[in-house]
Structure formats: structure tokens, C-alpha cells
Amino acid sequence: MSLGQELAPHLPFLRRYARALTGSQTHGDQYVRATLEAIVAAPGDFPRDVDARLGLYRTFQAIWSSANIETGPADDSEDDGDPQAIARARLARVTPLSRQALLLTAMEGFTPEDAAFLLDEEPEEIERLVADALAEIERQTHAEVMIIEDEPIIAMDLETIVRDLGHGVTGVAVTRDEAVQLAMQRRPGLVLADIQLADDSSGIDAVKDILAQFSVPVIFITAFPERLLTGERPEPTFLITKPFQRSTVKAAISQALFFDSATVPAM
Template identity: 80%
Template sequence: MSLGQQLAPHLPFLRRYSRALTGSQEQGDLYVRATLEAIVAAPTEFPRDIDPRLGLYRMFQGIWNSANYDVADEPSAGGAEGQEAVAQARLARMTPLSRQALLLTAMEGFTPEDAAFLIEVDTSEVERLVAEALAEIEKQTRARVLIIEDEPIIAMDIETIVRDLGHDVTGVAVTRDEALALALEDRPGLVLADIQLADDSSGIDAVKDILAEFEVPVIFITAFPERLLTGERPEPTFLITKPFQRSTVKAAISQALFFDESTVPAEA
């Protein structure tokens, strides 16, 4: 089996991780493309003595950490002041190492040992970084969350997780039309949306309806993530795979809010 065939099944999930790190489908997919270009340019540098998925993420982390890689939509500027502004812009949007450790373990399912290998720290440091990220989440801004989910048990589970994290739930919609009505009635600061809804309508269409009215961060929930992580069309920036773990939902919500500036500060 060729290296490309070995890596292909893991690319959708690398896109998920990269999008979560950057808070953007466009920027996230650019980092993935840069990773693939680096592998094609120097295939002998790909680590062959480890699992292909681990090697792929390790190559990605090298691109992510490289100060020489500029995403395509980076603001252009000349002179020393312009270069400093570019550097500050990059640092401002950089996901901290603690959040990288949390996303790698909670969302991508790597063991602490594998996460340590990927971000080049000791395993004990990964555990400390994850604890640091979780502590940051406790201090994070509070959001008003709209849940779009037609399975009652799953909706209740999500609602419980959301409330336990200190967020408010504005409502639970089971159809496209109901989702838009609830969003307009009580504007949310975050939307959690299933893909397939009760009346055979689409959660994607429901979200499009909402985004046509106002901007809001969205996390999609699906049993078939690879269908929404192709990199070939407008796709979700944040995505949770069914069946999900509580820690995965927590990590996704915190990272979506990490890039959003419209949420209400948590009470002291």
C-alpha cells in the first residue's frame, strides 16, 4: 500500500483538528494542504517507523509550529513595522499549547503518550497542559446555546453537558423551521446542530437559514464526519463525531467560543 493510500483515511480528521486550531475552514485546510505538500516534496522525511496517522499529525505539527509558513490570507505589509504586525496577528490567533493538548486527546482521541510525541513534550507535561486548558474553560465566557437535535435522548444528553459547563440553553429544535424560529426568538451565541432532523430536513440548511440572519459560531454533530471534512466545499469549522464523549463536546464548545468575541463574560 502506498503512503498516500495509508494517509487518505486520516485526512478528514486532520482537517477537523486543523480547523479547530485555526477557528476557520479556509485557514485550517491551508495548513493541511501545506502538510501534504511537504510530504510530497520530501517523502523520505515522513516517519515510517510509527503509525501513519501519528506520522501525519506529527508532520502537521511541524508545519503548524513553523514560523516560516504564512497562511494565504495573512495580511500583507512591508517594512519592519509591517512584519511585526504580521507576527503579532499570527500570535494573536495561535491556539495555545494547552488547547492543542486538549484537542489532541479529547477530540482526536490520541493517548497522552501520543499527544506528547506530537507536541514534543513529556507525557507528564501533556497531563499538566490538559489540566491547564480545562481550568481555562472554567473561566471562559458563558454562551447562550441553541441545540438542533431530533433524538430526544441525545438532545437531553447534550443539554445536560451544556448546562454543566455553565452555559444557558435557549431551546431545542427538532426541525429546520423550528430551529430558525427559535434562533430569531432568542438569539443564541452558539449553535450545536445535528445533520439529519426529524422531518427529513437538514441541520446544515437550518444553520444556513440562521447564518443568513446573523453570525454565530456553529458546531455540527454527525455520525459521518468524513462526509463534511472533504475540503472541497464550504464545510463546518467545528465538528463532533457520534457517538461522542462528554470531553469531546466540552473541548469543541470551548474552542468554538475561544474564537468568538460576542459571548457574555462569565460571572465571577
């Protein structure tokens, strides 16, 4: 198998990484093209002591570093309101090396050891860089959260998790009518909603009523996720299964807020 054939399956994913890193499809693809041109010009320099994917990303990193472009993703202000543009803008505020470490591990799926090889760092340093990147992202995404949950213990647990993440809580509603009333009184930046509520009302209906008034990201929490994951109709983007792990709730909250334009940097 030729080198080109070995690299071909990995090119779409390198483009994904490059676009996320630059914040621009055009700029990202340009650096991928430069990477391929460098490989064609000097195939003997391609690292053959590692697998093809690692070698490809290693070559890209060399092109990226030599170009001195570590000033953050391009400004896509013309895409204001677009979730991907919002994410790129927030990612741009993460320091360059931390951003690369985060993307290589969280998006591209490299181990800390592989990312260390790609970035010429130690694995321990990669883990520190990723932690720094996540902390910066969380700092940028502060919100007031409304909880729709009729089980007191679960509601208290959710409220603790939300506050531990540095967010506020507008209140807890246990029925559809209470949820709508609370949302109108104190507009939330995120909604955590159970499906089955007290008085047999529906958290889904409560959320529909709220979304009819204004846009807000929603995370549903349910013991029956299969009912909302059929793929046959519009369904929630963010869904947590009961019983839940605290880490799962934290990850869902961070992800939902990261792509939402309504959240504001914490002061």
C-alpha cells in the same frame, strides 16, 4: 549532519510557539532569532544530551525567561474581531507558566515529561498547569447554546453536557422551522445542529437560514461525517460524529467558543 541542519526542520514550529506565546508574529520571530543567535554564538552550550528539537526549545525557553517578558501576549486590539486575535487575547489572561505548559503540550505536542524538562518543573506540575489553563479558558467562554436535535435522548444528553460546562441552553428545536423561530426569539451564542431532523427537514438548511440573519459558531453532529468532509466545497469547521463521546462534545464546544468573538467572560 551539522547542528544547523538538525535544527532547520523544527524552526517553523518554534516560530508557531513563539508567536502564540507573544501574541505577535513580529515579537515571536524576534525571540526565535535571538535563540538562533545564542546558539551560533555559543554552540558548545547547546544541550546535546537530548534530541535537537528539545534542545532548541530549551534554548528558546532560556532566552524567554531571561528577557523577563512573561507579562502575556502583546495587545493586538487593532485586530478586533479576528479569530486569532480573539484567541490571543483570551490566552493572554492565562497565567504565564500555565500558558506555556498548555501551548507546549496541546499545540506543540510535547509530553508532560518533555514539557517539564523545558520548563524546569515536574511532570505532575505540568499537568496541573495545563488543567489550570484550560479551566481559565472555559471560564472566559460562556455562551447560550441552542440545540437542533430531533432524538429526545440525544438532545437531553447534549443539554446535560452544555450545562455541565457552565453554559446556558436557549432551547431544543426538532425541525428546521422550529430552529429558525427559536433562534429569532432567543439569539444563541453557539448552535449544536444535527443534520437530519424530524419531518425530513435539514439541520444544514436551518443553520443557513440562521446565519443569514446573524453570525454564530456552529457545531454539526452527524452519523455521516464523510458527507461534510469532502474538501470540495465550504464545509463545517466543527463536526462531531454520532455516536459521540461526551469528551469530544466538550472539546468541540470549548474550541468553537474560544475562537468566537460573541462569547463573553462568565460572571
